[in-house]
Amino acid sequence: MEKFDWIIKNGRVIDPSQALDKVTNIGLAKGKIAAIGDIEGGSEADQIYDATGHIVTPGLVDLHIHGYEHVTPLGIDVDHYCLGRGVTTAIDAGSAGCDTFDGFRHFAAERSQTRLLAFLHISRAGLAFSSRTGGDDPGELETLKLVHTRDCIDCIESNRDLLVGVKIRLSSSIANDGRNEVEAYKRAREAAGAVELPLMTHHNFSFIPLEDCPGAMERGDIYTHCFHAYPNTIIDPVSNTLFDSIVAARDAGVLFDIGHGMGSFSWPVAELCAQQGFWPDTISTDIHSLNRDGPVYDLPTVMSRMLKVGMPLVEIIRASTINPAKAIGWDDRIGTLDIGRDADISVLALDSVTLQLEDCHAQLRSLESQLIPKAVWRAGNRGQITSPKKLPDCDTYQTAIDWQSKLIIRD
Ligand SMILES: [Zn+2]
Known part of the structure; x- marks a missing residue:
């Protein structure tokens, strides 16, 4: 029976490097990606992350x-x-x-x-x-x-x-x-x-x-x-x-x-x-x-x-x-969920939101959906997710407005 350190289960796994887009599971062992697919039955994992409803991507x-x-x-x-x-x-x-x-x-x-x-x-x-x-x-x-x-x-x-x-x-x-x-x-x-x-x-x-x-x-x-x-x-x-x-x-x-x-x-x-x-x-x-x-x-x-x-x-x-x-010529190492690679994995939520988001010039657009990080592994080790202090932060707009006069294209 295969032993995994982590199983990330039931996420929508999107890996464009191998044209993969389906709800499935990923098994991590010894810092590497060890399995993708129907791996729950008969396997035991130290830890399980339930990614139901979320997107799982290469790191x-x-x-x-x-x-x-x-x-x-x-x-x-x-x-x-x-x-x-x-x-x-x-x-x-x-x-x-x-x-x-x-x-x-x-x-x-x-x-x-x-x-x-x-x-x-x-x-x-x-x-x-x-x-x-x-x-x-x-x-x-x-x-x-x-x-x-x-x-x-x-x-x-x-x-x-x-x-x-x-x-x-x-x-x-x-x-x-x-x-x-x-x-x-x-x-x-x-x-x-x-x-x-x-x-x-x-x-x-x-x-x-x-x-x-x-x-x-x-x-x-x-x-x-x-x-x-x-x-x-x-x-x-x-x-x-x-x-x-x-x-x-x-x-x-x-x-x-x-x-x-x-x-x-x-x-x-x-x-x-x-x-x-x-x-x-x-x-x-x-x-x-x-x-x-x-x-x-x-x-x-x-x-x-x-x-x-x-x-x-x-x-x-x-x-x-x-x-x-x-x-950068590193596609043999990163950017993919290929079996055997370092287990670099991101879990993202695609949330429905109502968000007025600025560009670099304090020009605004209404976003209906937003990608939000939920979990991350680097070489099989779980990382700590952090969040912006404030998003959007209107206090940062003034510099952007100061530079608007230099623009060639603007709203
Ligand atoms: Zn730079």
Whole structure:
């Protein structure tokens, strides 16, 4: 008789990686997924979780977060805001550069129960003294002395267990008023090409045109913040349709990632994309210290926004599990409920609600349904679920309103 540590029973198991969507049971043993299906009869389990009425998915994968807490201004407590909300793997988007990565390994990655991976920033300081772009904050590309291709490559080669790509932020405000953008972008592409890993670009308030970013990106590279409404938005504000260069980039295999953040999710941009059948390849939060209590809150809240926009539930789960896993080349390890993989599992409720939910600019939509995390396992160990302090939190709207004047597309 097979012995399980946990049986998660009677949930609606949705695993897009194996085209699975049915009410069934999952057995966990020794930290791995041991069985899926009719496993109750004759088996004994140490513990049973009754998931009746809930959705059971592969542990969620958030492709864009900031988890270098206490060292970078944007860092958050990863286990509270990621694992606590059903995210079993979080990928830090460039909080560390080659000079600060060792600390990231010891103080962040090794101390979190959440599996924490990272894109290495092309700037050797990462985001040690940087936060928002597009305003007055100083940034990581103020001098090209910070941008060293060879050292970035060497750091990645020595840390391939944790590093999954290269990150650059292209905004003139953090690059000596734009003077360093073109050269830094070139060096970032060189580094990513040399290590054969994806480059993730942040692109707003930049002098680099869409024809070059995402236009010059390679197949498999990741264009994050794809739903922002600032200068460099992917929607032509005259025709309200996607720019040709965006359609061409998707056809060429560039991946489009939400990276919600403090300024990069606009209801109207997401809705205009939906009207054209343009769904994001990956759904990520860009959760950090300035948006964790709104407007981001957590990954299930960002997924709920995509439900409102009309993205099918199974596609939302695909874009939050196997798609980000594939984007970083980890689909042989995470993002799936395949037998034998680490038992990373999320349980979500799909609740009927009446909720006025903001985007990054305090523009509101009425949500009728909301995904809410209920339980999570990371490598077979049950994690602690946490909740937003207040959702929605109108106290966070003022900054959003202050930035409305910078928008190109708005309600
Ligand atoms: Zn970010």
